[in-house]
Amino acid sequence: MRPKLIIFDVNETLLDLKPLARRINASLSSDLAFDIWFSTLLHYSLVEAVTGHHEDFSKIAKATFEMTAAKFKKVIPEEEIKSILGMIKKLQPHTDVLEALTKLREKGFTLVALTNGNSTVAREQIVNAELEHLFDNVYSVDEAQAFKPHPKPYQYVLGKMNTKPEETLLVAAHGWDITGAQRAGIQTAFIAREGKFKYPLAENPNYDCKNLLALVKCLT
Template sequence: MRPKHIIFDVNETLLDLKPLARRINASLSSDLAFDIWFSALLHYSLVEAVTGHHEDFSKIAKATFEMTAAKFKKVIPDEEIKSILGMIKKLQPHADVLESLTKLKEEGFTLVALTNGNSTVAKEQMATAELEHLFNNIYSVDEAKAFKPHPKPYQYVLNKMKAKPEETLLVAAHGWDIIGAQRAGMQTAFIARDGKFKYPLAENPNYDCKNLIALVEYLT
């Protein structure tokens, strides 16, 4: 079934995290620092979700950055941490994003974004990247009080859109996001950004794409 609605993950799927990665790696003097921090960020967001609690993603980002800094025996002042993590608001889209979203919008798809970040950060990100005009809505998991890939955020957006899961496509560069959407009954498209891989134990996504241009070709 050709989907009618498309839900996009934001960080890495649409926006390029490399500048943030370089800054974190430099501040902690390790090429591994960003990957360790980002994994911890996802891990502890899931801890919040599975224990029935919800915390602001930005606060978890700061807490896990401090944990990562301690791992590398670094003490980073709060103001510097704020400056480093504040880069998330200034990310630019990947080269294929604007053209692809514009084409999908012209084809009549309903486009929305769904991010683990809070709504204030998400809206600032989209404004900085000059993408906000392409989306019918920008959703934060805060509205569902659970982080992806918990079922609640997907179901929340489906309910807000009055959309059936089988006619809705989740697009993400993260294997865990693909799994969450699959298990919520949605169609999925994996975007193979650098260093991102599908989870081998999951079902194959409906669309397996090297970039968003390839997805557009599949859908149009």
Template structure:
């Protein structure tokens, strides 16, 4: 397609914010075992889907804390609920932006794109994240799935987000660094762009996104060319 999407929806963690700094914080609660970080993050995503598939809703941070306790117990480590929640909150609230983020968002905004943050995190949590990373000024709106109480990549979440902003799914474009998020958006009849952050891959069984770029600056240049 050569037509500009009406709204660019940005996932937040990984695509905008660099998760590198959470590694020592989470690892410290797991007796320094950084190899458990990937297992914890994957388990957190798994149980967010289990929660939505079962018609339930808990905040992403609560699911993160619960799965941190699960991973810890599997490795003979006991973490209290309070300790787990405090660890997750401290880890996620002060993430820095990737170096390419501010120049790319500035270019897109200066070229009349409407930018919306769209995340599985709570609205309060993501607002704190964006403020702490000095990114709030770029976004016309901030959407959290707590408004629909279904986590991405459930189709209902994307449908709710486009309706909330007042546009059609086909006028919406998700920009993300997670293959599962891009796949969910495409299956929900959105457009999508994938940024190949280190360690991230597209899901081979899903549709191909419109753009696959190494960073947001490269994507912003391609988007600005659309008419």
């Protein structure tokens, strides 16, 4: 079924995290630091979700950054941590994003964003990336009080947009996000950003694309 609603993940799917990765790797003196921090961040967001608690994603980001710094035997001053993690608000879109979203919008698709970040950060990211005119709404998981890939955030967006799961497509560069949406009954499109892979134990996504422009060709 041709989707009516397309839900986009934000970080890495739309926005390029490489500048933040370089900064974190430099501050912790390791090429592995960013990957360890980001994995730890996702891990503890899931701890919150499965234990029935919810915490601001930015607070989890800071806490897990401190954990990662300790792993590398580093003590980073509070203001520097704030400066480093504040870069998340200033990320630029991948080179295919503006053209792809514009084409999808022109073809009549309804576009929204759904991110684990809090509402304030999410909107700042989309505005800074100059993409706000392309989205009908930007949703944070805070509104559902559970982090992706818990079913609640996907179900929340479906309810707000009055759209059925089978009429909806989730677009993400993360295997865990794809898996969560699949298991909520939503169509999925995996975008193979550098270093990102599908989860082998999940079903194949409806669309498996090297970038967003390839997805546009599939949908139009």
